[in-house]
Amino acid sequence: MYDFESFLSCETDDQKLENESVNQSIVENPVTFHCGQCNTVWADSRGVCGEATSVNSLICLEVTQDVTINGEREWSLDGRFGACVYNTLRCSGCVCRMGVVLHSTPQHLSALRNLFLLKKDKMYCYIFSSGQMVKASTLNFGVTPLGEGISELTQLIQEVESNLDNVSAVMDDTRTNDATSSVQ
Numbered sequence: 807m808y809d810f811e812s813f814l815s816c817e818t819d820d821q822k823l824e825n826e827s828v829n830q831s832i833v834e835n836p837v838t839f840h841c842g843q844c845n846t847v848w849a850d851s852r853g854v855c856g857e858a859t860s861v862n863s864l865i866c867l868e869v870t871q872d873v874t875i876n877g878e879r880e881w882s883l884d885g886r887f888g889a890c891v892y893n894t895l896r897c898s899g900c901v902c903r904m905g906v907v908l909h910s911t912p913q914h915l916s917a918l919r920n921l922f923l924l925k926k927d928k929m930y931c932y933i934f935s936s937g938q939m940v941k942a943s944t945l946n947f948g949v950t951p952l953g954e955g956i957s958e959l960t961q962l963i964q965e966v967e968s969n970l971d972n973v974s975a976v977m978d979d980t981r982t983n984d985a986t987s988s989v990q
């Protein structure tokens with residue numbers, strides 16, 4: 807049985823970081839994801855479909871050939887992946903365990919089945935637009951919750967409606983003036 811806490815055993819070289827203070831709320835630019843220990847590329851932003859904060863992992867549809875899937879299925883009784891059956895993922899560069907693919911899970915993790923879950927803790931990101939290498943933990947890959955999006959949309963619709971009211975009021979005024987002037 808695999809102890810997930812030992813993901814922390816991937817030691818990182820903090821000296822490599824040029825600027826850790828970068829904190830972008832949404833990553834809109836091309837990014838590659840690297841092993842914090844050996845710099846091997848694990849994935850890029852095209853393959854990322856979100857973030858699972860409950861298990862502190864990046865959710866990917868695809869990973870590079872430098873991520874090795876351990877053929878033997880394992881299981882865990884407790885911890886973040888308690889009552890799950892999974893394959894562990896390894897970095898082909900330094901052989902550290904850096905993620906899992908879940909197969910059988912309790913209900914609350916069912917949305918994460920058959921996806922690559924890469925641990926954010928020790929992952930670094932190279933941001934092409936700025937040429938910076940930053941810790942993945944400083945970036946947010948989550949999707950805006952639907953509720954927030956809807957409330958923003960509702961607000962926008964209200965603004966548009968009030969603008970339309972103003973426009974029709976102006977048009978009414980114009981028509982009245984036209985009618986008055988034609989009578990005169």
Ligand SMILES: [Zn+2]
Binds near residue numbers: 897898899
């Ligand atoms: Zn590595």
